Amino acid sequence: MGESTFAVPVAPGRQPLVGHMPALARDVVGFFESLRDVGDVVEVRFGRTPVYVITDAELVHRAMAADSGDFVQGKLYDKLARVAGGGVACTDGPGHLDQRRALLPAFRPARNAEFADLFREQALELSRSWRPGQPVNLLRDMYRLTTRTTARALLGGDLDDADTNWLADNIPFVFSIFALQTLSPSDLLEHLPTATNRRYAAVRERLRAIVDDVVGRSSGDGDDIVSTLRRAHHGGDAADEVATILITAIEPTATVIAWLFYYLARNPAVEARVHDEPAYLRPVITEVLRLRHPIYFVMRRTVREVRLGSWPLPAGADVLWSNAALHRDPAAFPDPHVFDPDRWASGEPPHRHYLPFGGGAHKCLGHRFATSEIDVVVSTITERWRLVLDPDVEIPLGVLHPDEMPVSVVARDGRP
Template structure:
């Protein structure tokens, strides 16, 4: 077996850590030219970055048992407990079987009216021609959507409101812990650290109260929690414990908030640049919806809207996910030591020019084709047994929110925020790589009413 090549630019002691910290997106996108599996240095330790889609499929699907969850999951375990996103092996498979009914297509279709109501109410708070933070509002909208889908009953409205206040503090503290040593943060009694600890404790307390109420009343309220308190594993007959439900809810909220909000922000920033796509989007919405709310039956009739979403998923999916080698093995002819830290970048794979010509250009029309892409080149939600359980939910949510907002509003950057001449081109919008997620710049946007 061969030894994996080392990526250029390794520094003594630091390895590639400075590059990874300062310019993670450019760094990861540069690695495929050096091999299907490349070594990088994280301080004095090695990590193996898997760049080739076929080798990724081998790691995530064909040899999944040899590559259980990695460092990111381990760092989240103290906060999320034994949620399915932190598990591997048979326990993970069982947990995913039990979660599946809550996110099947028919169930997700039932959330569409909830989604349209939330995006309509949020966008009606905007004032024509007054700048606002699109990124803040889209993250807020994504947060309210996932929490309300989880806990939609009238009895939990106060809980939803309190979670809405606590979650931004939780998310900010969590992402800080993904990049810094948790023990060090816990030793520093700053306002932010105290707020994070308080938010975690209170979120668990109030969610536990709701679970108890749902246990006492077996009514199906049409939300995710209603299924979780009643479901039994089809193979073992096991039910969720209250602690397991609580951990899954925390994990689902984390997965369904910032990434989705960022995608919707990127969508409207790009539509403001690509006026041709925006015109086609508006024409489609006017023709299909005629001013009425989006329904689940409308979604297949909104191909332009779906292409906008798919292009954002391609371009702005996570830039780093991890695994760990359970034993010494081989991948693409390269020796992988036991306990090796494995990294892969969905963002890099989804920008491979072999399948996506001009890969850094935002071009929804690339999806208007009969050309079949290799399935392994499309992994915005991950792959294999650990693919995101909310894949259908997340895509439907983005289509519904973008359609609902674009029916009513046309969004443009505030003139003083940046060079308008540059903005009117189709050059890439600003991307910021942080805590494994691609973030948009917080550019003030000015809404103009369409209807």
């Protein structure tokens, strides 16, 4: 799309050629938070391309509405599709609904106890590998844990150690690159012979080889994704769905678990209460998902002319909202930058601003799976260990995916 021809307010700070990219590069979430003061729909520029950012929660729900037919998945999901193919996260319309129906049996409630046992088993195995006073690479360990649980619960069996470690080391890279490509001022940059682009191409190739191996090993009669799809006569889509599961299940869940331990380490009173009152872990999880939501933004594209609030958007317009920024709206959450699990003490009201797993037809299929994994892993590890963070370490609020989170482990109550 070229220049806009209607009066949607434009975000301040636009620069020639690069648009608002410098501000986005400094602090993605902070930039989107700042747009609340500009309007409920605000034009920003990814290079020269206009993107319309929704800052109003009601308008976000309008864009997410399952039955509107006005929007399809946008640029972010185009970039994800280069890695994941036509997996359920990247599709729309009747085909998308068919994919969801085909996948739902793999997440059926009858499997919840099985999943919880698996999460506890893997958390215990990791916990027993630690030693008192040992420095721990928390993010690496959580990536490996969620890789194992995802493979065993959803893909039909264990991966070998080499593939597990490779996925744990490289899925975060994939996750970051397709997001960066979305923000890029030009698609041409993806085709330059840079070290990053070469690595990304190699990673995509290795990922597809692992996926093909997973699909080939499936017996077809289990509860895994491949078997479920074959029974629903969606066997041809199995590789794309496996790739989608690996990308979307491993990184965000591991990152949220790491953030949870970060906040427990920085808030000893909260950590002690979680240990003494296991039920208190639930509002802590809810608050971590609010304050450090693992997705910077999501996108849609208009199918036809759409009116959002007072603003007409043309067909083909790129539309964006940031769940992370909505979660920090002071109109919904007083002192929004403060970690405060007690704001959820009366339960979990259906905040229109609170969207940890999206909504509408594209709500995360595995939201109960992910929430259970976070709960069981954290409660299992905190039974045995306290994780201690360097008191000088404070990760800025603009960071949702830290490069590292080093901690040391202290045995609880003198346990060996």
